Amino acid sequence: MYFQYKGAIIALFTAREMCSRQEKWDNIEGKEMKIIIIGDGKVGYKLARQLSTEKYDVVLIDSDEKKLRFATDHLDIACVAGNGADAEVLKQADIAHADLAIACTSEDECNMLSCLIARKLGARHTIARVRNPIYYRQIGLLKEDLHLSMAVNPELIVADEISRLLIFPDASQIETFVKGRMELLELPVSANGVLEGMRLSDMYRKFQIRLLVCAVERGEDVRIPDGEYVLKAGDRLHIAASHKDLERFFKANGKRREKIKKVIICGGGRVGYYLAAQLSTLGMQVKIIEENARRCEELCELLPKATIINGDATDHDLLVEEGVEEADAFVALTGMDEENIILSLYAKSQNVDKIVAKVNEDRRARMVEEFGIDSIVSVKTATADAIMSYVRARKNSQASANIETMYQLVDDKVEALEFIIKSATEYTGIPLKDLALKPNNLIVCIGRKRQIILPSGEDCIEVGDSVVVITMEKHIEDIRDIMI
Template sequence: MKIVIIGDGKVGYMLAKKLSEEDYDIVLIDSNEKKLGEAMNRLDVFCVTGEGGSVEVQKSAGVPEADLVIACTSTDECNMLSCLIARRLGARHTIARVRNPIYFKQIDILKEDLHLSMAVNPEMTVAGEISRLLLVPSASKVETFVKGRVELIEFPVIGDSSLVGMSLAQMYAKYQIKVLVCAVERESNVFIPDGEYVMQAGDRLHMAASHAEINDFFKTLGHKKAQTKIRRVLICGGGRVSYYLATRLCNMGMQVKIIEKDSEKCENLCEILPKVTIINGDASDHDLLIEEGIGETDAFIALTGMDEENIIMALFAQSQQVPKVIVKINEERRARMVEDFGLDSVVSAKTATADAILSYVRARRNSQGSANVETMYQLVDGKVEALEFAIKAKTRYTDIPLKELSLKSNNLIACIVRNRKIIYPSGDDCIRVGDNVIVVTMEKQIQDIEEILL
């Protein structure tokens, strides 16, 4: 499968890295020759220097023979134009990164006219991720499957937790709540555990369940955050993520306040977000944060364009006992450092965008098979993948009790969704045509459930 990526920025480079590791034929286009040289030295990709919106550049990159063109430059107009030209030249599918709220409001029209296969809005994707975290305050990450019916959450086991010293089998028996621990991260090690796994302080559990069951689980454990209903939210930074997030939170009935130091941005936000309190000021000023009621807020979200600034503000919010603190980090290498500080809810626009596009690519590659990848998330720095398969046709593993199927090690069929019902499978359950099946695996580049069977 030949894929052409236009734009060697953070998202473009991450996509090129991940897709080249999966043995796709990758061509990278960018006008910055130095950046392309660095990419060629580090990745197994072919590079073409030039503007992505140029017909000649696209031809030299082999766009007419491409299965997919992904335009992810910093400019929406360039991305849409590049995709239009790519389709005219013969590319089979195109994906454009579109960030401007005005464009995204009419994305259905644009997709039709430009023949886009997919449009990705990184800021809107991150806003959705943050809003899910506010609905499950005890979790440090929340991903969704089967149109939100199943959530995969990550949370740390703290030192005084009742889970410390308890096996997973004992936990299931004691609490009688339908949840399933799919993966555990302990220091630098990752496990897909069985019932005998004994939890320790510092473990990071990845758990699948419905939204209601997850909330019930945390309340039963007595988590303080689970008792907190988020009503008042303080956002630092007035960029696009803040706009999309504030719009969502207002629709959910929350009180939202945004602090932004650019006066022009503040005026614009006042016009487009009439229900939100907009403060023109420097959110890194601790006195200002105290004056604006950081001590009484339920959630603090640091969304400026500077990682260091976000970290410092989030640490201050943590020191003020804010129940839920979320920080946006652009550089991957800083994410782990932030978690060491105790700031466990970290979001990244480029990671969310890359996951969305990778899910689409996986789905295209196996669209003729018996199962289709609907959703895919990478966990624990890519060491674990959680995939949602839609079962489209009868195969050797359908209608067979799971106890008669042998799975390779480090693989788990986490749950089956059938007619909106969530099934945590036992050995007597089976997979049927029409089911959505969530698989957690430490294998790489899984395309079909067949690949996790012996």
């Protein structure tokens, strides 16, 4: 067991525990990258789980002994108890040999200080989670002095995601690639809709729009379909296209919802602030319901175009009074998953057309989807995806292509990765029809200068391209990994 006494970190083990801990260190000696994670919260644990699964050498630091005990019981990692901003604790975690230190505690100041000390002690790269809008606005100045390789603002990432969902309300989920010029969205096939019963090859001919259905969910089954695949009501399509072509597709589909004008946001935290600022800029009428009176005063100053209501969003009468029935979109962003789920179900009962709920716990997110609330966002997942993109890019930094962006889709069953082609290799300059890909892998898009190419068999990959790949395999680090 681990505990802290007068600032000194003491670890006590039974003989059996000592052997178990030594076995863990022995088992990870052959792993390629050493990564130290500071903070065993939701994000830290998710990162530790994913990185250990991908055979990285992971050390988790946290001052909570119970959390560390749970982590050691469930993951193939080593743990050190203590404050991640304490140089002695970092030394105990062997920070001098770390390829990467990730600070994701709940305190920005601790994260930035931990990264600074980690670099001073020999860590090659550092990532800090920075959530405070004031700090993040000046992160460009801070990064150099703190020697940060990357700063992640999870709430801003999630706000961007929700904003895209409100621009394309028919979509359940939207991810962006090639600096925002290509979008990958999730679209449910509705009963008696235009798409029901249509073959994919007929769909392309009917709409005459440059788009690609790159994955389909049908119940528990997920596949990368061919042109003979016939769509059924309830299928969830993952469609890749440019923003303009998606607009044309929704218009041609005939089922596009009305443009969103009135938005109610429940919860005035950081996500709510970032989202309201973005939506106000887009000309939407934004109303935030926040229980904390002091926070309401801050939001009134920060968001002069938004309406700020001091009250409990779970109060039925308050929601009715504030016009939930007239809202075009309802976004539940309180600090509790359960509240967000209940609020979303209530909004659904009031026939609000577009509902987005923040649900961090993966099991709860799957449950909510079964209730028919199809737009779920997770701060934890957004943070982990951003950091995992960087980790894989560092791991294959000597390869011919670097990972620029990565998203986990379909309950982590599918990955979407964007590669930047750095140098000529055996697959550049070769028509795609002559490249043998493994099953369940698809080259979705090529970004070349300012052009977006949904490739045919005659197209080639060239040096400097951004190449987006959809795969059902795990741990893809190079485009070569999807080829036979």
